[in-house]
Amino acid sequence: MTSSLATAQRSLADPAVRHPLWPPLTAGCPVTSTDEVAYPLDVDYDYARVPAGLFTDPLPPGAAHGLDRWAPLLPPLASPGLGEGGTPLVRLADGVYVKDESRNPTWSHKDRLNRVAVGAAKAAGAQGIAVSSSGNHGASAAAYAARAGLPCVVFASPYAPPAVASFVRAYGAAVLTVPFEATRSLMRRMVTELGYQPVSNLTDSAHTGHPFGPEGYKTLAYELFLDLGRVPAAVYLPTGYGELLFGVTKGFRELVTLGLADSVPRVYACEPAARGPLAAAVRTGRPAAHVEFAPTDAYAIGCTVGSYRGVVALRDSGGAALTVTDEQMAAARDELAAQGLWYELSSAAGLAALRAHGSAADADGPVVCVATSSGFKDLATARRDVAHELMAGDWDSVLTALKAAGHA
Structure with a gap:
């Protein structure tokens, strides 16, 4: 298998601005970022x-399952995987x-992102992994850090599902529940004073995140291409900071670059209507936007700051950037559960947006909704009274x- 063909980091704001591949620039581009906007x-x-x-x-027989197949088109995979990727594509009744x-x-x-980002930390000689997370990202980072033999510190939200702390601690990570407004400053001190590498965001003006992380999400586009025998007509993605959105779009763009596909499918960002920073950025013509906090049960994608990656x-x-209400996501979650698929509320944002704003019947080819996470991660799952x-x-x-119960 050919090793990584990654050559450099470049600014999304100005592709002519390039930096060496190492070390990963986890605070955004130092040349093109401004006080107003941090550029990934x-x-x-x-x-x-x-x-x-x-x-x-x-x-070949016995080939490793996971992201290793795509090593040439990923940053160096410097730590072992857990069999991430290769997830099923399920066809609904319609x-x-x-x-x-x-x-x-x-x-x-998040396992696709952390296989790459944690490997980067290992290769760069980091002393450990630091992550701020409401749930999925922290659990994934903790698992891949354990696999890489690195300590992991998770700054957790006080509003995260109760089961998440147990999930994260099972991998040996330290869970620190701190006020949200203190998280990034504490993360920066973890980096500068303890030599940890962050796999989540350090910047205040806009989200930049780990530069290598979204590369792991490209593999989702590769798998869709192989499973369908073509690129889809449209892909609907639950969207928080836009890393998944960017990675999947880049994967399709690479298929065009390599001469394997003729075009990139329309990729739709699906955000909670209560916030929706990407929708706000697109609506106002800005590279990234901040929005007011408003309550939503779609905690995994309920962001108040966006990233230029999404734009x-x-x-x-x-x-396009589409928004959906909690009620629309709940209806989509129930529709999926009725077909044997159980997801957390945020994961149903893609199907909710398709039902509210699109039409699979009118599409010129397959339409895909990405469902990101299990129903075990939902806010209500651990808090609901389940005693029989x-x-x-x-x-x-x-x-x-x-x-x-309507069964007789």
């Missing part, structure tokens, strides 16, 4: 050297496809209960 970095590759059979040759990212090792799409992804794909009241063990009582 992208990763360049030597596309002329991509093996001809990377997307067509069958995997022909819409659902990419089920809950089948990843820690039950969310770039929508521009490159011809997509003991009922009489006679048939009449069973029939009464079945009728009440």
Whole structure:
């Protein structure tokens, strides 16, 4: 297998501004960022050297499952994986496809990002991993840090689901619940004083995140291309900071660069209507926007600050920023559960946006909704009273209960 063909980091604000591949610039581009907007970095590759059979040759017997297949088009994978990726594509009754990212090792799409970002920390000689997370990202970072033999510190939200702390601590990570406004300053001290590498955001003016992380999300686009035998007509993605949105769009753009596809599908950002910083940025023509905090149960994507990555992804794909209410996401979550797929509320944002704003019947090809995380991560799952009241063990009582539930 060809090793990584990554060559450099470059600014998304000005592609002519390039930096060496190492070390990862985790605070955004130092040249193009301003006091108003921190600009993320992208990763360049030597596309002329991509093996001809990377997307067509069958995997050899015993080949490692996970992101290793795509090593030439990823930054160096310096630590072992957990079998991330290769998630199923499930066709719903009306022909819409659902990419089920809950089948990843820690039950969310974040495993694709952390396989790459934690590996980068290992390769750069970091003393550990630091992450700020409401749930999915922290659990995933903790798992991949453990796999890499690195300590991990998770700055957790006090509003995270109760089960998340147990999930994270199971991997040996330290969980620190601090006020949200203190998180980034504490993360920066972890970096400067303790030598930890962040796999989440350090910047205040706009989200930049780890420059290598979104590269892991590209593999989702590769898998859709192989599973469908073509690029989809449209992809609907739950969107918080826009890293997934950017990575998937970049993956499709690379397929065009490599001559494997003719076009990039329309990629839609699906945000909670209560906030929606990307929708605000697009509406006002800004590279990134801050929005007021408003309550939403879609905590995994309920962001108040956006990233220029999202604007770039929508521009490159011809997509749009769509917003959906908690009620629309709940209806989509219930629709998916009725077909055997159980996701947290945020994960249903893609299907909710398709039902509210789009039409699979009018699309010129397959339509895909990405579902990002298991229903076990939902806010209500661990807080709802799940105790079972003991009922009489006679048939009449069973029939009464079945009728009440609509089953008899």
